[in-house]
Amino acid sequence: xxxxxxxPAISCISLLALYISLCTITPTSSTSLQNGFIKCLHxxxxxxxxxxxxxxxxxxxxxxxxxxxxxxxxxxRFLTKSVPKPGFIFTPVHESHVQASVICSKKLGIHxxxxxxxxxxxxxxYVSQIETPFVLxxxxxxxxxxxxxxxxxxxxxxxxxxGELYYRIAEKSKIHGVPAGLCSSLGIGGHITxxxxxxxxxxxxxAADNVLDAKIVDANGELLDRTAMGEDLFWAIRGGGGAxxxxxxxxxxxxxPVPKVVTVFxxxxxxxxxxxxxxLSKWQLVADKLVEELFIRVQFRVAGSxxxxxxxxxxxxxxxxxxxxxxxxMKKGFPELGLTQKDCFEMSWIExxxxxxxxxTGSIEVLLxxxxxxxxxxxxGKSDFVTKPIPTxxxxxxxxxxxxxxxxxxxxxxxxxxxxxxxxxxxxFPHRNGTIFKILYYTSWPENEKRPNRHIKWIRELYNYxxxxxxxxxxxxxxxxxxxxLGKNKKNSKKNYIKAQIWGGKYFKNNFxxxxxxxxxxxxxxxxxxxxxxxxxxxxxxxx
Ligand SMILES: Cc1cc2nc3c(=O)[nH]c(=O)nc-3n(C[C@H](O)[C@H](O)[C@H](O)COP(=O)(O)OP(=O)(O)OC[C@H]3O[C@@H](n4cnc5c(N)ncnc54)[C@H](O)[C@@H]3O)c2cc1C
Ligand SMILES: *[C@@H]1O[C@H](CO)[C@@H](O)[C@H](O)[C@H]1NC(C)=O
Ligand SMILES: *[C@@H]1O[C@H](CO)[C@@H](O)[C@H](O)[C@H]1NC(C)=O
Ligand SMILES: *[C@@H]1O[C@H](CO)[C@@H](O)[C@H](O)[C@H]1NC(C)=O
Ligand SMILES: *[C@@H]1O[C@H](CO)[C@@H](O)[C@H](O)[C@H]1NC(C)=O
Numbered sequence: 001x002x003x004x005x006x007x008p009a010i011s012c013i014s015l016l017a018l019y020i021s022l023c024t025i026t027p028t029s030s031t032s033l034q035n036g037f038i039k040c041l042h043x044x045x046x047x048x049x050x051x052x053x054x055x056x057x058x059x060x061x062x063x064x065x066x067x068x069x070x071x072x073x074x075x076x077r078f079l080t081k082s083v084p085k086p087g088f089i090f091t092p093v094h095e096s097h098v099q100a101s102v103i104c105s106k107k108l109g110i111h112x113x114x115x116x117x118x119x120x121x122x123x124x125x126y127v128s129q130i131e132t133p134f135v136l137x138x139x140x141x142x143x144x145x146x147x148x149x150x151x152x153x154x155x156x157x158x159x160x161x162x163g164e165l166y167y168r169i170a171e172k173s174k175i176h177g178v179p180a181g182l183c184s185s186l187g188i189g190g191h192i193t194x195x196x197x198x199x200x201x202x203x204x205x206x207a208a209d210n211v212l213d214a215k216i217v218d219a220n221g222e223l224l225d226r227t228a229m230g231e232d233l234f235w236a237i238r239g240g241g242g243a244x245x246x247x248x249x250x251x252x253x254x255x256x257p258v259p260k261v262v263t264v265f266x267x268x269x270x271x272x273x274x275x276x277x278x279x280l281s282k283w284q285l286v287a288d289k290l291v292e293e294l295f296i297r298v299q300f301r302v303a304g305s306x307x308x309x310x311x312x313x314x315x316x317x318x319x320x321x322x323x324x325x326x327x328x329x330m331k332k333g334f335p336e337l338g339l340t341q342k343d344c345f346e347m348s349w350i351e352x353x354x355x356x357x358x359x360x361t362g363s364i365e366v367l368l369x370x371x372x373x374x375x376x377x378x379x380x381g382k383s384d385f386v387t388k389p390i391p392t393x394x395x396x397x398x399x400x401x402x403x404x405x406x407x408x409x410x411x412x413x414x415x416x417x418x419x420x421x422x423x424x425x426x427x428x429f430p431h432r433n434g435t436i437f438k439i440l441y442y443t444s445w446p447e448n449e450k451r452p453n454r455h456i457k458w459i460r461e462l463y464n465y466x467x468x469x470x471x472x473x474x475x476x477x478x479x480x481x482x483x484x485x486l487g488k489n490k491k492n493s494k495k496n497y498i499k500a501q502i503w504g505g506k507y508f509k510n511n512f513x514x515x516x517x518x519x520x521x522x523x524x525x526x527x528x529x530x531x532x533x534x535x536x537x538x539x540x541x542x543x544x
Pocket of ligand 2: 052063064067
């Protein structure tokens with residue numbers, strides 16, 4: 001189907017750019033690109049790689065190429081025909097293959113993109129819209145997890161998913177966990193580079209706050225652990241964003257205690273049921289101040305159909321403890337929600353990860369499938385941080401906008417607790433004390449949507465509307481909710497560095513400057529680069 005249409009575009013673009021002479025000899029550009037790469041790999045690794053299982057080109061076996069490309073790509077916007085495709089995909093089966101990939105890409109002048117779980121909001125892990133040709137190094141076959149209860153830690157390879165990590169821990173112990181994301185299909189590799197929050201964040205912080213060690217392949221193809229990389233680089237990779245400093249092979253994360261019984265609930269209110277937004281306003285006052293064991297997110301979703309639409313607000317909670325205690329906490333701190341016995345479900349921590357990921361209760365084996373019930377979508381997301389409660393008037397306008405969009409969706413995630421106790425510069429992730437909650441704005445649309453841009457326009461307008469109600473100077477954003485709009489409204493500013501200071505300030509506040517210094521030191525040639533990678537400091541960029 002679409003594949004045959006794709007083929008000429010890929011061959012010609014990649015060829016014309018690099019191998020003009022080869023182009024006239026052979027029409028199979030990706031294959032020749034790949035052949036040079038394979039030869040080089042053989043010279044740089046002793047560990048064999050079965051070609052038919054590790055290399056995928058558009059020419060050689062289109063169906064498997066498309067299958068592998070699409071396998072973990074979450075944002076279908078970046079899989080459509082007009083979006084550039086990698087020249088080939090390589091799926092390393094040994095860490096030395098990643099080292100050799102860096103060495104060979106450098107030698108052959110091939111730009112690479114690296115993917116762990118494929119959740120990047122802007123598809124940066126599998127698409128480059130700025131460099132041709134590019135290839136995809138997909139780490140999905142490096143997914144070993146080694147839980148060490150004695151040592152209270154786990155080594156997990158980049159290609160493992162969050163769900164898999166939770167499952168492997170629960171196999172060994174019912175009273176240990178790891179604070180990471182809610183969605184089970186997230187890739188450990190990319191996820192932790194941006195911070196990684198989840199239901200344990202108010203008690204234990206982010207996954208990045210609990211990283212003890214890491215293995216990374218740097219721009220020279222060296223494999224480094226914490227001692228070898230040094231504390232600067234080790235600081236930068238724990239929240240400084242993906243694919244700027246090297247390729248993470250594995251993380252070592254501290255295990256945290258979880259109780260045998262946790263309690264979850266999900267209470268949904270329609271607009272009509274929350275008169276004058278009283279419940280939502282109270283949530284804003286208490287969400288970051290309740291006991292650290294309690295994590296209550298709010299999900300907003302448009303419901304109903306034409307002419308009869310409403311927005312539902314679901315309060316989805318997880319409490320590290322039994323329901324009796326939870327009911328007391330809620331009665332004291334948030335009685336307006338009206339939580340009762342029958343709303344509460346007691347379960348093990350591992351079952352709660354299933355629940356948080358949106359699976360129906362049942363077998364936890366589904367955590368091993370690299371799929372999540374949220375599923376793939378054509379989507380655009382944006383983020384904000386809120387430091388003072390949004391007044392009722394602000395909420396009214398927000399709901400008015402939510403109800404106008406077909407599939408509007410929003411999540412408010414509470415901060416406070418451990419998140420406030422960690423200093424802003426401890427790791428690059430700076431959104432700490434003073435943050436009440438984070439907003440995720442999200443919209444999606446069906447494949448056959450004729451005018452996808454109207455949804456993107458809608459979300460940008462909502463974002464503009466929210467400006468007076470959210471953090472400012474800088475207006476902060478979560479780097480793991482990658483947003484290429486940021487810095488763009490510097491009209492035709494050709495100076496990428498100026499744009500970078502805008503998004504850099506939003507994602508990292510003052511930590512951006514240290515990230516730039518470290519980048520300049522560890523990757524002076526800017527080998528690891530993408531649309532929003534950390535820039536190097538050069539004299540020309542300083543205007544000197
Ligand atoms: C449905 C959905 C749910 C989400 N839920 C949460 C959540 O609960 N909590 C949360 O914190 N975030 C959440 N996110 C955001 C998520 O953390 C980021 O998208 C994260 O970057 C995903 O990591 P990945 O490996 O899956 O993605 P990828 O797309 O594979 O990678 C993301 C970025 O990191 C780079 N990268 C990938 N692997 C490596 C590596 N091994 N070394 C260096 N760089 C690498 C990529 O090139 C890319 O730039 C969610 C996203 C989606 C789409
Ligand atoms: C092409 O890939 C598919 C799916 O991975 C596989 O089943 C098939 O055997 C491959 N065909 C060839 C000719 O390699
Ligand atoms: C509109 O929605 C309400 C509640 O969701 C429902 O009770 C009512 O029947 C709906 N009306 C129409 C015309 O669909
Ligand atoms: C929470 O409740 C709402 C409304 O009943 C529902 O739409 C949503 O799917 C529920 N979420 C979970 C995870 O149970
Ligand atoms: C957080 O900020 C508040 C208000 O500025 C301050 O009173 C409090 O001590 C801070 N907490 C920490 C842990 O730094």
